[in-house]
Each structure stands twice: as C-alpha cells, then as structure tokens.
Amino acid sequence: MYDLNNKIYVAGHAGLVGSALVRQLTPLGGNVVTKKRSELDLLDADAVSRFFEAERPAVVYLAAAKVGGIHGNSTYPVDFLLGNMKIQNNVIESAWRYGVKKLLFLGSSCIYPKIAPQPIKEEYLLTSSLEPTNEPYAIAKIAGIKLCNAMNRQYGTDFLCVMPSNLYGFNDNYHPENAHALPMLLRRFHEAKENGSNSVVIWGSGTPRREFLFADDLAKACVYLMNNYTSSEVGELINIGTGEDCTIIELAELIREVVGFSGNIEFDRTKPDGTLRKLMDVSRIHSLGWYHKTSLREGLEKIYDDFLNNPALRRS
C-alpha cells in the first residue's frame, strides 16, 4: 500500500468520477491535490509538465476526459479522439517523467467490440469492430490503456487501467441534450411530475439491458485496487461493475417509483434500440475481493435527493 502522506493528484476532480474519488480519498487522510481547468488545462502539454515538476505527486487518478454519448461523438469527433488522447498522453507521460509511483487510468466499457459475447470479459478487447457511434472516444481510451501498459513494460511503472460500466451518482450531468440515459430519464420523470403530465415517452422498445454502477462504489473500487494491487496483479485492464443488468423498462419503473410520478410510461418503438445487451464480466475484480455495495434503488434515491437539493443540477 502506498503511503497516504504522499501527494495524490486527482485529475478531473470536479466531474462525476473525480468528485467521488476526492470524497473517498480525503477521509482516508490522503493529501489530495486538485486543479481547476482554469488553473491547469490538461490539453496543454507544457503546463501539465510544469505542474508535475512543481507538485511532484506520488499517486495520480486520471479521471479527466471529454465525456459524452452518440451526439457528442458524432458532432465533435476531433474533441473526443484528439482531445482525450492529448489529456491522457500529457498526464501519463508527465507522471512517468516525474516519478509518479502509481497511476490509475479510467477507461470505459465502450472500448469493447460492438458485438461481444455477454458478459464481456477483459480479453475481448480488440477482438472485433467497435460500435461506430462512439468510436472516436473508444479509440482514444484504447490508446490510453496501451500507453499505460507500454509504460509498465518499458519503464517499469505501476499504472492501472479500469473499465467501469455505465455510471451515475452525485454531481451528475442532467443536461436535457447531452446527459447519459439514466440522469436524463430521472430529469424527465421529475419534470413530468412537476408539470402534471400524464405520461413519459421513452425512445425504443425498452427491452435492451444495461448495467449501472454508483460512482461512489466505483471510487471505492479504484482506491481499493490502488492500495492493494500492482498492475501486474490486476492485468492489462480490469472491469468494474455490478455484474447485474436490467431492462430499460425496469429502470424506468424504478425511476418512476423513486420520483413519485403517477402517470404512464410509453415506449416509442419507431426509435432505435441500440445494443441489446451490455453487461461486463466482473469475475476478475470479484476474485480480487471487491464487490459493489449500492443497489440501483438505493443509488437512485440518493441521486434524486441530490437533484432536488442542488438547484445547479436542474438549471441547464
């Protein structure tokens, strides 16, 4: 286990995952360093290098990225491909150059092939074509995994790569156009209740299955791995998820109950469904002793409370 008196840099501390990491690390007595984007733009290689030279963190959690869905990837493919590669290259290279002892790189389940056997095992990486709608993001994340692994091989670093499933949590993005499916649904059910609407219409048949992990559980898994395992014990990459999925219909029913909306749920079957199932195999992380704690209902109750008590989340 690394010495908690060492400096820990959390890149992307204001985001969904970064803020969960800071919540997890701070009570453990970690000396956590963060920088706002206005103080340190991670796209700027020279600025990143100067920061590492001056601060000399011993441990790095890399949770900064350009994150988004189909709309973002198709409208801003350069930002998703070049932007993410720049951020991760700058941080990973400076971490190596300035002697960081341990780094954790956050990837995503999008790195896996579009058509993969379920549940998805780590070894399915690069076995067939990616989902075209998020290819720029996925290619950047795969390059990040390969760079961490190359650093470990060539320079003996200890850089870990984790692949979380779909995340939700405190401080999430509820933007009506570019939020992920779960916070978007929560917002729409909330607004339907507030406006006295009779129904909420959801795109597709509602039958695709998805897995959702509470971001604070992910943060616990990341810190657990960093504190207890080396990259050679973890392997090239490791999935972090619940190992349980549900249909969009089940998710919508649960959100309706949590929000207290009494109207109907309708499905617009003229709209596309997307991938039918996307469940990660989490047997590797289970074998290392980590299991998620927060059930989907419990997590939804927590974030609805956050949504109601934080007007900034509802503003956009």
Ligand SMILES: NC(=O)c1ccc[n+]([C@@H]2O[C@H](COP(=O)([O-])OP(=O)(O)OC[C@H]3O[C@@H](n4cnc5c(N)ncnc54)[C@H](OP(=O)(O)O)[C@@H]3O)[C@@H](O)[C@H]2O)c1
């Ligand atoms: N959300 C999910 O469902 C999910 C699922 C799997 C994996 N992940 C991975 O987890 C990581 C974190 O995702 P997230 O959901 O926490 O994203 P997020 O909420 O959008 O947070 C990203 C953070 O990165 C920062 N950032 C972006 N570009 C930057 C730059 N040029 N300079 C400095 N800071 C910059 C953002 O700063 P600002 O606050 O200034 O914008 C923000 O704090 C990503 O690598 C993502 O791929 C997320």
